[in-house]
Amino acid sequence: MRKLCYRCRGEELSVKPGSFNWLCRKHADEELRQVAQKEKAAVKGSPALDRKLFPVFSGVLRYFPDALLAVAEVSRIGNEQHNPGQPLGWDRSKSSDELDALTRHLLDAGAFDRDGVRHSAKIAWRALANLQKELENVSKENPCAKQ
């Protein structure tokens, strides 16, 4: 079976990293550039941030109100555990193995951890931590983002 670029039906083949769609080199490069531009614009404080494209209230707070409360509790309990008596703040030096930790909690999803917090809330927290770091590093990792 011949695989064709899904955008131009051209035969020159390449695969966009992280995609199941077949793309020619030209369209793969184009899509990577678009993703890099979108991610640059999505960073808090970016002058290119178009708030309509990132509906934080209607698309995040409204979608996941209870889940976000549970994640906030994970932050508070973690802060009490690692920096007792200190104001709430993400101490990134305490852990950097977000995906390993996430996976450990995944094994117990649906149950409560010893501190009374749902493993699923800790999974969500670790997923957010991983995504936050990934987006912060995007310009270092993706040469397209530097343009």
Ligand SMILES: [Zn+2]
């Ligand atoms: Zn193409």
